[in-house]
Amino acid sequence: MIACSEYGAPTDPAEVRSRHLRDCRAHTALANASGKLNQRLARWLLMAQDRLGGNNIHLTHDFLSLMLGTRRAGVTSALNAFEAAGLVACARGCISITNRAGLEKAAAGLFGIPEADTHVSSQTQS
Secondary structure (H helix, E strand, C coil), X not given: CCCECCCCCECCHHHHHHHHHHHHHHHHXXXXXXXXXXXXXXXXXXXXXXXXXXXXXXXXXXXXXXXXXCCHHHHXXXXXXXXXXXXXXXXXXXXXECCHHHHHHHCCCCCCCHHHHHXXXXXXXX
């Protein structure tokens, strides 16, 4: 039996983690279905930064295009626009996030909802 709090929320760490992962998958599906390329790319870069713990993300445009299900040229155009806006700095095989708040705005609401519960995953991984 799963232990629940007074309000029905799970208290078992495995159940909390399971619900968090389910919510992340659902939000990713929503973002992929409804987001424009630049919004999805901004979200992906922010998620990568959160997981890698630094401003430098060592990925190629080709790899990002595979992850986003689009053409490499589209990723290059979006990154060029981000760079012109001062959100990122690009070098061969490396994207540096220079303005996280601006990148979050570029994600247009596709980033932040399940990510706000990142404390859930860090608390349940120990």
